Each structure stands twice: as C-alpha cells, then as structure tokens.
Amino acid sequence: MKIIAYGIRDDEKPYLDKWSEENPDVEVASTGELLDDSTVDQAKGADGVVTYQQKPYTASVLDKLGSFGIKYLSLRNVGVDNIDADAAKRNGIQVTNVPAYSPEAIAEFTVTQLMRLLRRTNTFDRKQANGDLRWAPDIADELNQMTVGVFATGRIGRAAMRIYKGFGAKVIAYDIYHNPELEKEGVYVDTPEELYAQSDVLSLHAPATKENEHMINDKTIAQMKDGVFILNPARGALVDTDALIRGLDSGKIGGAALDTYENEVGIFNTDFGSFDKIPDERLKNLMKRENVLVSPHIAFYTKRAARNMVYFAMDANKSLINTGKSDKLVEL
Ligand code: COI
Known part of the structure; x- marks a missing residue:
C-alpha cells in the first residue's frame, strides 16, 4: 500500500x-x-x-x-x-x-487575541516603540464584565466558551444544532439577531457554507452593539470585508481579530519581504489599524x-x- x-x-x-x-x-x-x-x-x-x-x-x-x-x-x-x-x-x-x-489551539489563540484587543496591547506596543510610555487615553475593558456571543457551538466554539467562562464573562451562543449540555445551561439564544443585539464580543466558529457567506455584513453589523469586538478565527468568507472596514471607520465596531480573511489564498503563509509588497490593499488597510489584529491563519498552528x-x-x-x-x- x-x-x-x-x-x-x-x-x-x-x-x-x-x-x-x-x-x-x-x-x-x-x-x-x-x-x-x-x-x-x-x-x-x-x-x-x-x-x-x-x-x-x-x-x-x-x-x-x-x-x-x-x-x-x-x-x-x-x-x-x-x-x-x-x-x-x-x-x-x-x-x-x-x-x-486541537480545538483548544484555535480557542486559546482566539481568546489571546481578544485579550490583546481589550488591553490595547497593539497600541501600547506601537507607542512604546516610539518612546511613549504614557497610559492615557488607552484605558482597557475587562472581559469579566462582558457578554461574549459564540456563533456555532461545535468543538472549537465549545472550547472557546470554556475559556470565556473561566475569565468570568457571560457567554451566550447561537447554533442551528443545540449541544445537549449547553442546552441545559440555557446559553442558547433563538436567532442570530438576538446574539448580535446582546454581545459585546462576537466569536465566530462556523464552517463556511453557501448560507453563511458574508453573514457579517452592513445589515448585521447595524444590529450589533456599539463598539462590538468581532473575532474571526473560522473562515474569511463569513465576513464581508468592505462592511467590516465601514464598521471600523464609523466606530460601530470597536475592534477585530482576524485569523482568516476572504482573500487569504496565496497571501497568508507567504513571505512578501516587506509590508508594502503585500498585494492586497484591503488587508493592509486592516493591518495598519491599532484596533485590528490580523494573523495569517495561525490559530491552529x-x-x-x-x-x-x-x-x-x-x-x-x-x-x-x-x-x-x-x-x-x-x-x-
Ligand atoms: C482547518 O483546519 O480547517 C484550518 O482552518 C487550519 C488549516 C488551514 C490548516
């Protein structure tokens, strides 16, 4: 053989x-x-x-x-x-x-990136590189005070939920399929709209399907809380990148951690030699922002x-x- x-x-x-x-x-x-x-x-x-x-x-x-x-x-x-x-x-x-x-690998990375967003580490790293060691105005949020909405409760979503709960966050979830254990805990909301309306953080863990392509779009972003943090370690196709950029520009979205990106094929896991040579202007737009963490599909790694x-x-x-x-x- x-x-x-x-x-x-x-x-x-x-x-x-x-x-x-x-x-x-x-x-x-x-x-x-x-x-x-x-x-x-x-x-x-x-x-x-x-x-x-x-x-x-x-x-x-x-x-x-x-x-x-x-x-x-x-x-x-x-x-x-x-x-x-x-x-x-x-x-x-x-x-x-x-x-x-290793669902835990992806879950741990997702929460790491969320903590970096909440504690503004990207901003502090950039300030410090320029010799600026001041605190203000970059005061942080605390996860234990937040509601995290988990979209899709497969193995990875459930592993992430365990960690969010360990931090003391309130965790709610949406999925077409209800996990019996989670059902008993009463974490499920009935519709994605409810998840969007109640979540300070939206953690996406769904596979890409025809039905959920661009599920994060102008319409759904408008249904979210002001300042929502969006985490996408799942599939780039879930997020309409242009809508995400509009949401970040308006301040509706407080931050995003993207381990996947809709045009990542041929870009992620490639060395372009310098930032300027990355051949994707929208991706560079996102990478330049202090409240966006782009990582090249490494949550699993x-x-x-x-x-x-x-x-x-x-x-x-x-x-x-x-x-x-x-x-x-x-x-x-
Ligand atoms: C998967 O396992 O589907 C991933 O997204 C990680 C991979 C591309 C190695």
Whole structure:
C-alpha cells in the first residue's frame, strides 16, 4: 500500500517519519509541495493521498486523481469548503478530514487575541516603540464584565466558551444544532439577531457554507452593539470585508481579530519581504489599524495540532485503503 502526503512542512516531517516507522506495511511518499495541477502527477501509483492546504482542490486535480484510480483523499485539517464536491463525487473519491486535531489551539489563540484587543496591547506596543510610555487615553475593558456571543457551538466554539467562562464573562451562543449540555445551561439564544443585539464580543466558529457567506455584513453589523469586538478565527468568507472596514471607520465596531480573511489564498503563509509588497490593499488597510489584529491563519498552528493532523489523517487514509471505511469520512 502506498500513500503520498502533500504539503508536508518541516514541522510535520518528524511526525510523518514516526508514523511511517510505526506503519512499516505502508510505503509513505511525501513532498513539501501543495496538491495542484503542477504536482498531481506525483500521486500516480499511490493508493491514497493525504494533504492539507488553504487553496482550492480543483475539479481538474480531482479528475486527475480519479484517472489514476485514487479513491481516497484525507485532509489534515477540519474545513472541507475548498473541495470541489461535485468533482470528488463524480470521481468516486471519498474524503476524510480531522475534525478535532486541537480545538483548544484555535480557542486559546482566539481568546489571546481578544485579550490583546481589550488591553490595547497593539497600541501600547506601537507607542512604546516610539518612546511613549504614557497610559492615557488607552484605558482597557475587562472581559469579566462582558457578554461574549459564540456563533456555532461545535468543538472549537465549545472550547472557546470554556475559556470565556473561566475569565468570568457571560457567554451566550447561537447554533442551528443545540449541544445537549449547553442546552441545559440555557446559553442558547433563538436567532442570530438576538446574539448580535446582546454581545459585546462576537466569536465566530462556523464552517463556511453557501448560507453563511458574508453573514457579517452592513445589515448585521447595524444590529450589533456599539463598539462590538468581532473575532474571526473560522473562515474569511463569513465576513464581508468592505462592511467590516465601514464598521471600523464609523466606530460601530470597536475592534477585530482576524485569523482568516476572504482573500487569504496565496497571501497568508507567504513571505512578501516587506509590508508594502503585500498585494492586497484591503488587508493592509486592516493591518495598519491599532484596533485590528490580523494573523495569517495561525490559530491552529501548534505542535500538538501538527502531530494530530499528520497522525489522524494518515490513520484515516490507511483505514480507507484497507477497509473502505473511516470514522472521519466527510459528507460532501
Ligand atoms: C482547518 O483546519 O480547517 C484550518 O482552518 C487550519 C488549516 C488551514 C490548516
């Protein structure tokens, strides 16, 4: 049996080597390159493909995998929004993901960024770099005095809720699916509008779907509290960036922490050499603001997550090849 792993970073390689040692019945090939039209031929002869990437899995790549007889594609990440589902289905390609490599990694980062926003650390860092060590006017807010609205209570949303509660915040949530434990605690509001109206902080943890594209827009921002803080470690597509910028300009939005961005493909996880060379004016507009924290999709990026992404995806792919089954199969 042969599995090829694409996009293997230096920090993932030791985990892949260890998995390979522990699974001598599997021939493991790997490349640092991402899976696309220019690299897909390297999969010829493999029984399964393991990969992760933020850029799309296109129809032409999936058609090629199909033509090589490859039926098993295992993603090392959670989100499956960048797969051409029709192409995967028509090629009979089964897809697995890793739904829980470390929900805590993303939750901890989200709250870290919120605390940075509330304590104005970006502003103080910038002032200090210029020798300005004064306090005023950058007085902070306290999380224990705030209501945090969590949009979507999957594993990551729930991990974030536990931390918010630890800080003493009031936590409310909206989701179409109600988690039974949270239901008992009475945290759910009935509509997104109620969540917007009551939250000082809005913490987004939903996967990207057709239905929720640009759910944060001019209309929904108008329904939020004045000075709301918006956190998006989930998917860039949830937020209409132009509306966000308008909300920040007017002061309606008090701050934002964006670990995802709607045009991040080809931009995040790239070294442009200088700020000026980043080829996206809207992103630079956001990055220049003291009350906006942009991070290049790094909330997931921890040692535990990297290990689990490799191990769980390789296990899932091997299981698919051996049995045609996996507990991580995704319905596309
Ligand atoms: C995911 O797991 O879906 C993420 O967003 C992180 C990733 C792009 C590695």
